[in-house]
Amino acid sequence: MTTDPAQPQPSTSRRPSNIVLIGLMGSGKTTVGKLVAHSLGFSFIDTDEIIVKNAGKPIPDIFAAEGETGFRQHETAALQQLLNQLQQHAVIATGGGIVTRPENLPLLKQLGYVVWLYATPNTLHHRTAHSDDRPLLRNADPAGTLRNLLEARADLYKLASDLKITTDDLSAHDVAYGVSESVRVEFAKQSA
Numbered sequence: 001m002t003t004d005p006a007q008p009q010p011s012t013s014r015r016p017s018n019i020v021l022i023g024l025m026g027s028g029k030t031t032v033g034k035l036v037a038h039s040l041g042f043s044f045i046d047t048d049e050i051i052v053k054n055a056g057k058p059i060p061d062i063f064a065a066e067g068e069t070g071f072r073q074h075e076t077a078a079l080q081q082l083l084n085q086l087q088q089h090a091v092i093a094t095g096g097g098i099v100t101r102p103e104n105l106p107l108l109k110q111l112g113y114v115v116w117l118y119a120t121p122n123t124l125h126h127r128t129a130h131s132d133d134r135p136l137l138r139n140a141d142p143a144g145t146l147r148n149l150l151e152a153r154a155d156l157y158k159l160a161s162d163l164k165i166t167t168d169d170l171s172a173h174d175v176a177y178g179v180s181e182s183v184r185v186e187f188a189k190q191s192a
């Protein structure tokens with residue numbers, strides 16, 4: 001388990017007891033998020049699911065009809081919706097591009113403790129190659145796209161997160177265990 005807490009740790013004393021997962025497509029936010037929620041007895045929320053429900057159509061159709069800009073507007077609205085109905089004890093998986101709008105970064109931290117699931121583009125490519133439901137990877141060079149997205153977003157993930165977990169050599173269950181144990185310690189500190 002490789003974790004990297006060596007980044008500025010904002011005060012979390014008044015933040016809700018939620019876990020927010022960020023990272024590129026295929027980093028495991030949805031898969032790991034469900035496992036963490038199950039193991040901690042938390043509820044599970046996925047911003048991609050909220051967007052699909054609100055828009056009444058799947059993500060590729062939203063991109064086709066409204067472009068990436070339209071999708072990003074739905075994404076910010078989903079975060080605002082979550083903050084307006086703020087829950088405790090939830091695991092919130094996000095979409096891979098949630099950090100690309102600067103106004104989303106403070107919203108993520110207001111929602112909870114933010115964990116960046118990191119993997120190399122090669123790993124991400126292997127994990128996403130079987131599926132066609134990610135519009136940004138529907139092109140001739142999805143591995144190159146993932147490399148470019150990592151380059152463009154890495155600093156944003158770092159800025160937005162309280163903790164980074166490198167997942168390349170870990171099963172989804174191992175990652176979930178690492179997240180659960182890290183947040184147990186964090187939430188115990190907060191309530192001390």
Ligand SMILES: Nc1ncnc2c1ncn2[C@@H]1O[C@H](COP(=O)(O)OP(=O)(O)OP(=O)(O)O)[C@@H](O)[C@H]1O
Nearest residue numbers: 024025026027028029030031096127167170171172
């Ligand atoms: N640590 C892991 N080891 C092996 N496979 C994994 C791991 N984490 C996730 N996967 C697999 O990778 C695929 C993508 O995972 P998942 O959909 O959870 O990613 P995501 O971060 O939610 O992506 P997106 O940003 O597109 O929503 C799934 O098939 C999942 O089972």
Ligand SMILES: O=C(O)C1=C[C@@H](O)[C@@H](O)[C@H](O)C1
Nearest residue numbers: 025048059095096097134135
């Ligand atoms: O990384 C991204 O920009 C995306 C990731 C997915 O979770 C979806 O939110 C959508 O396919 C866009």
Ligand SMILES: [Mg+2]
Nearest residue numbers: 029030048093
């Ligand atoms: Mg997901």
